[in-house]
Amino acid sequence: MSALLADLRRKATQRRVMYEDADWRCRKCHERCPERMDALPGQRFLTLDHVVPRSAGGPSEAWNLAVLCDQCNHDKGSKHDLSVWEGHPPWQYYAWQARMRARTLVAA
Numbered sequence: 001m002s003a004l005l006a007d008l009r010r011k012a013t014q015r016r017v018m019y020e021d022a023d024w025r026c027r028k029c030h031e032r033c034p035e036r037m038d039a040l041p042g043q044r045f046l047t048l049d050h051v052v053p054r055s056a057g058g059p060s061e062a063w064n065l066a067v068l069c070d071q072c073n074h075d076k077g078s079k080h081d082l083s084v085w086e087g088h089p090p091w092q093y094y095a096w097q098a099r100m101r102a103r104t105l106v107a108a
């Protein structure tokens, strides 16, 4: 198997593990949705959303990914919406913030 194919397969598995973990429900509207490839036309499907948007430097690590249906993900857009953590961001979030702050200090 090519490295690219192996990488794609690994990512697909990771995604499915996170959907499984979320009981195939959107974190916002709690609707049960299938994977994109299993969705019927017009049916909502699950996506992985960057809680801290990529545009703000949010990493593609498990702590920063939330299972949202495509509709809720679309409504959220690139807003900085931490509400999926319900006031309890994971420790990795604070570590990331500290790293970002250190980087800003170095750049200044």
Ligand SMILES: [Zn+2]
Binding pocket: 026, 027, 028, 029, 030, 031, 068, 069, 070, 071, 072, 073
């Ligand atoms: Zn939703």
